[in-house]
Amino acid sequence: MLLLDRACFRQLKRVAGVVIELDEHRVELTAYCYRMLGSGFEAEDAVQETLVRAWRHRERFDAGRSGLRSWLYAIATNVCFDMLRSPQRRARAMDLVPAARPGSALGQPLPEHTWVQPVPDSRILPPQGDPAELAVLRESVRLAFVAALQHLPPRQRAVLILRDVLRWRADEVAALLKSSTASANSALQRARATLGRVDLDATGGFDPLDERQRDLLDRYVAAFERHDIETLVAVLHEDATMSMPPFTWWLSGRDDISAVLRVPGQPCEHDRLLPTMANGCPAFGQYRDGTGFALVVLELRGERIANTTTFLDAPRLFPLFGLPMSFPEPARTT
Incomplete structure (x- = not known):
């Protein structure tokens, strides 16, 4: 035996x-x-x-x-x-339709298989x-x-x-x-x-050890959570883009993004951010009323933000990224 x-x-x-x-x-x-x-x-x-x-x-x-x-x-x-x-070929919004104008409707969402999806570093x-x-x-x-x-x-x-x-x-x-x-x-x-015929954007790589980029991200998070539109616009490149899969709606240029951010009654006014990493870039879990709402991926160019992609599928993406579905409350001290 x-x-x-x-x-x-x-x-x-x-x-x-x-x-x-x-x-x-x-x-x-x-x-x-x-x-x-x-x-x-x-x-x-x-x-x-x-x-x-x-x-x-x-x-x-x-x-x-x-x-x-x-x-x-x-x-x-x-x-x-x-x-x-x-x-079916996965794509980004800018690969599918021209940029939207401020005030235009989001339109109908497209199926998940339409989009290039994020992945945790x-x-x-x-x-x-x-x-x-x-x-x-x-x-x-x-x-x-x-x-x-x-x-x-x-x-x-x-x-x-x-x-x-x-x-x-x-x-x-x-x-x-x-x-x-x-x-x-x-x-x-x-x-x-x-x-060679495809627009790859002129964004540079993200170095987590770059203090200037760390400062940029700190300013972005603080401005986002305070709903400080002036600072949010200031950290964008002039030709920055913003998109929100699963909608084909996207914006091109700091001026148009600024116009949308300045519309009164924005629902993200009291949202919170929790950091993570996606696709070699800084990313954040976005929480609305304490509940997971979206995954935000930022692409940087130097000391400014060149692209913001907000994936509106938190219930599916947050577990993949190890993000909690509820925003963690700070530990209480006795």
Whole structure:
């Protein structure tokens, strides 16, 4: 009986080791699938399916032919291709309609699958690493860049992400896609040409260690919670944009945003903000009457705000970001 117990223990230990080894790749796979799919929810589903397939077919893994990481990326790519068979392309509001004018109606909301969705930094970015590499990774998950990727056919999308973001060699990408190196290079050239025609916005990366940007965010939060319109307008770039998925309504330019913010009786007058991070950018849970209302993602350019995207789906997004649905009250002191 003791020998059987030891055998079972060794087997369980081996199984646990394989599961842990597979799970070590979860963050980078989630980031890859997010860039491919444009949705944090779908990316997590894709990675879960990838790990399940890898476990089920673990006996097929040939360490002599490819590393575990490459094998997992190949599985993840096929999972994403399966999920991208629908012709629907996720987008931002500015990719769909012209900018609205102050005073225009929001219109009808569009389904969730219409939109590029936000994703928590903790699910897609390593907690530490080379600052230059982390800056590249943050740029590659910005909402504008992920929306631009959706213009590419799935195969070109995968090639561009693997080559230009993850820095794979052409022969490695060709092996993953089971194609020739020439074919992979051709797909990359076409993908780059397409992205060259897409407006990616001129926003820069966000460095959490930049004191000027910390001060900007502090001023933004204080002004937002005081409903200080003068300061809220002052921290915007002249060509800033504001959008509110699931509505196609969006504004372009500080003047138009200012006009909307100054309309009397704004419902956000007493709202509160709770910080988080999304898509390599500062973000906030927005609370109205103490209850989760929206997720606000800010894209910065220097010391000003270039884009504000307010996702009006708190019940679905807050659990993904680990945000409470009720604004936390300060601890009482005795």
